[in-house]
Amino acid sequence: MKGKLAINGGPRTVPEGLKKQWPNITQADKDAVMAVLERNVLTGPDHGPETAALQKAWAEFTGSKHALAFNSGTAALHTALFAAGVQPGDEVITTAFSFSGTCLPILQQHAIPIFVDIDPRTYNIDASQIEARITDRTKVLLPVHMHGLPADMDDILALAEKYDLVVVEDACQAHGSAYKGRMAGTIGDLAGFSLNATKNFSAGEGGFLLTDNDAYAERARMLRTFGEKLTEQKERFRSYACYTIGWNYRLQELPAAFARSQLKRLPQYNAIAQRNGEFLSQELSKIAGLIPPYVPADRTTIYHKYRLRFDPDALELKMPAVEFRDKLLDALEAEGVTVSLWHYTPMPAFPIFQNLDIGYGNGYPWRSPFYDKEITYRPEEYPQALRMFATSLVVHNEQYSITIQDMALMECYVEAFHKVFDNLDELLTT
Numbered sequence: 243m244k245g246k247l248a249i250n251g252g253p254r255t256v257p258e259g260l261k262k263q264w265p266n267i268t269q270a271d272k273d274a275v276m277a278v279l280e281r282n283v284l285t286g287p288d289h290g291p292e293t294a295a296l297q298k299a300w301a302e303f304t305g306s307k308h309a310l311a312f313n314s315g316t317a318a319l320h321t322a323l324f325a326a327g328v329q330p331g332d333e334v335i336t337t338a339f340s341f342s343g344t345c346l347p348i349l350q351q352h353a354i355p356i357f358v359d360i361d362p363r364t365y366n367i368d369a370s371q372i373e374a375r376i377t378d379r380t381k382v383l384l385p386v387h388m389h390g391l392p393a394d395m396d397d398i399l400a401l402a403e404k405y406d407l408v409v410v411e412d413a414c415q416a417h418g419s420a421y422k423g424r425m426a427g428t429i430g431d432l433a434g435f436s437l438n439a440t441k442n443f444s445a446g447e448g449g450f451l452l453t454d455n456d457a458y459a460e461r462a463r464m465l466r467t468f469g470e471k472l473t474e475q476k477e478r479f480r481s482y483a484c485y486t487i488g489w490n491y492r493l494q495e496l497p498a499a500f501a502r503s504q505l506k507r508l509p510q511y512n513a514i515a516q517r518n519g520e521f522l523s524q525e526l527s528k529i530a531g532l533i534p535p536y537v538p539a540d541r542t543t544i545y546h547k548y549r550l551r552f553d554p555d556a557l558e559l560k561m562p563a564v565e566f567r568d569k570l571l572d573a574l575e576a577e578g579v580t581v582s583l584w585h586y587t588p589m590p591a592f593p594i595f596q597n598l599d600i601g602y603g604n605g606y607p608w609r610s611p612f613y614d615k616e617i618t619y620r621p622e623e624y625p626q627a628l629r630m631f632a633t634s635l636v637v638h639n640e641q642y643s644i645t646i647q648d649m650a651l652m653e654c655y656v657e658a659f660h661k662v663f664d665n666l667d668e669l670l671t672t
């Protein structure tokens with residue numbers, strides 16, 4: 243039987259060809275990359291000239307003393323934890339909901355992730371639950387500015403002060419968001435940013451570490467290049483001696499040039515994402531049962547991802563929320579809306595936390611001599627995160643970010659949502 247919804251053979255709401263691909267690559271980006279090839283300097287012992295210029299530009303943009311470029315956000319966060327002095331057996335407190343690039347750096351430093359449930363309104367770490375998880379082993383608080391919305395930094399800084407902890411911000415999704423007028427990534431002691439292809443600020447792959455602290459910056463530079471102590475001296479004086487277990491975390495010149503060119507348009511991209519996000523929120527909140535992202539008055543978001551929630555009670559659902567979520571996803575996709583789940587379990591549910599033998603092997607880092615506690619990760623201890631996954635979807639995917647889309651597309655998206663919700667009976671029986 244032919245229904246009204248596209249999933250049942252009805253007409254599709256969003257016309258083909260309206261979506262713009264992300265990242266948005268201009269002639270200026272291509273020229274910047276070609277200039278590197280012409281120069282024929284593709285890397286350097288500490289960094290090359292493009293990378294140096296990019297670091298300077300990001301330090302200026304954020305108002306930070308040190309901006310160090312990395313080949314990923316994960317590498318930048320790992321390095322930030324090392325710089326902060328995290329040692330085997332230390333505990334790092336972070337949110338239950340994030341990408342693996344938040345929790346893996348903790349393990350890479352042989353430290354122990356301690357997860358905290360999310361605030362159901364912001365989807366960020368619930369700051370009111372952090373204190374109960376602080377122990378004598380806690381070294382770092384690692385909040386994530388999820389989807390571009392800054393976490394409750396005042397509460398987090400107050401706890402850090404009280405317990406003498408270091409704050410490392412995971413600002414991987416928050417390039418240019420502000421909390422009480424301060425830019426995300428410049429509020430704690432250190433921060434990591436990602437420049438991967440999906441981000442509002444992209445190098446393809448890449449990352450940044452920010453800090454105002456000279457000693458942290460020095461340690462970070464050491465870890466980034468094989469644990470060496472690099473100085474301004476000429477390459478022929480490089481000793482190649484390792485002073486710690488370092489890595490090769492350097493950014494290459496080609497992505498650095500691409501990112502430096504992209505950075506010039508970051509304010510413009512953020513403005514488009516904000517316009518689109520606010521428009522979607524204004525329009526979709528008119529549909530009973532839909533809950534747009536919450537942005538507290540003291541902060542801004544760059545809508546790196548636009549997460550939309552539904553209220554199963556308001557919709558009087560007679561089926562499990564997850565089943566409805568998946569039907570909604572299929573129906574919206576058939577109408578031509580770009581939607582995804584972007585994660586459907588909290589990090590503590592990842593296999594690496596369910597089977598502690600598959601980390602470094604031999605139970606490390608949990609069963610190292612430096613950690614004498616028994617720890618079990620139980621997903622049910624994060625009910626708000628579980629509920630958020632069951633009742634939300636993201637209007638976004640990696641290729642068609644809202645960061646670049648025109649209003650015409652956003653209007654079609656809103657129309658598609660109305661169509662699906664006006665025909666809920668048809669959807670529920672599909």
Ligand SMILES: Cc1ncc(COP(=O)(O)O)c(C=O)c1O
Nearest residue numbers: 314315316341343344414436438
């Ligand atoms: C919240 C968060 N943390 C960490 C990362 C890791 O960044 P990358 O993919 O550049 O290693 C990402 C991005 O992918 C992220 O979204």
